Amino acid sequence: MNIEDFDFDLPEELIAQTPLKERTASRLLVLDRQTKEVDHKHFTDIKDYLKKGDCLVLNDTKVLPARLYGIKEDTGAKVEILLLNQCEEDTWEILAKPAKKIKIGTTLVFGEGKLRATCTDIKEHGGRILEFYYTGIFYEVLDELGEMPLPPYIKEQLPEKERYQTVFAREEGSAAAPTAGLHFTKELLEEIEEMGVTIAFITLHVGLGTFRPVSVENIDDHEMHSEFYHMSTETADILNQTKKSNGRIISVGTTSTRTLETIARDQGAFKETSGWTDIFIYPPYDFKAIDGLITNFHLPKSTLIMLVSALVDKETILHAYKEAVQERYRFFSFGDAMLIL
Structure with missing residues (x-):
């Protein structure tokens, strides 16, 4: 068909x-x-x-409010990530923009340091593996800092x-x-x-x-x-x-x-x-x-x-x-x- x-x-x-x-x-x-x-x-x-x-x-x-906006710790360059799959407790597979600038060892900072992450691996399709560091409960931090990953055909913000x-x-x-x-x-x-x-x-x-x-x-x-x-x-x-x-x-x-x-x-x-x-x-x-x-x-x-x-x-x-x-x-x-x- x-x-x-x-x-x-x-x-x-x-x-x-x-x-x-x-x-x-x-x-x-x-x-x-x-x-x-x-x-x-x-x-x-x-x-x-x-x-x-x-x-x-x-x-x-x-x-999950799985879209996060942050910066690279070393340069201050803006980055956007999207959580895909939880690999282990604090380790996630993610998509990133711009992905090419996130190499193994790169540290990202979100919410002025409330959430930090280090890239530990690069996947074949271009995704990244990040290990996260935070104080408290991860999902509560994510709820505070993250945005809903709306479908690509929705252009309006969701208040x-x-x-x-x-x-x-x-x-x-x-x-x-x-x-x-x-x-x-x-x-x-x-x-x-x-x-x-x-x-x-x-x-x-x-x-x-x-x-x-x-x-x-x-x-x-x-x-x-x-x-x-x-x-x-x-x-x-x-x-x-x-x-x-x-x-x-x-x-x-x-x-x-x-x-x-x-x-x-x-x-x-x-x-x-x-x-x-x-x-x-x-x-x-x-x-x-x-x-x-x-x-x-x-x-x-x-x-x-x-x-x-x-x-x-x-x-x-x-x-x-x-x-x-x-x-x-x-x-x-x-x-x-x-x-x-």
Whole structure:
């Protein structure tokens, strides 16, 4: 299948640059998988499409304020770094600008010395390994000095860090938010639970590779980045019981979907497990875990639009996206939502 099969026209002004004042104020495009019909709703109408016995699965990963601005200790030259992966307790793999000036032994200073780091290694792809020095708790220092690593298509500043964080985020480790979850408030989730819908949590730490464009013509040749996931015994029991009772598992976001499908594929059932997944879901694909999906609108020619195309079919998804463009829906991380059932 060719990458061009997943292209569509998107006016740049429809790329949402800032979140709405109210999380639940987004619009909701509802797509029926059987009839292929589209309805235009508001996000709070999500309750009309859920029923007792369903299970809503949320990704509880927490975005790190992983972008830091500092200086080289020896020259005072400005540097910018982005934390990627924690190698050991105080050692991280990072991306840097300008990277060429950061050599092994280079010391960087952030926040007038509240945080310092020394380069200990250089990776093949140009990344660096830094060992950090600080007083107190690293994540508290990072929260004070760091900025949220917003996607490259967002040009506006984010005045409030928590708006790029779900209200249920708790497991530190993501370089990007699971954005479908941004539409929920604690009050809405409580209302959904009162309906008899079970809420379950999984963790998948979203990597920056989620923004990496597909650079091959034949999508079979694309290699996905790996991301760490975890499912607890409690969640596994909830999901197995939901399946046993013929309830529906509705995934919130493509990250939750990739985690659930990885575990169902590898384990044959839901169970407590952790690991790394590079699952690439595109048409045709036989979904083993989920019965529905809540997601945002995705980039043309991205792996994410391929995933939602696998849940319905490419032609139906592209038709729905065309209608969303005509109706002036807001796209991507801070944009509107889509429900596929």
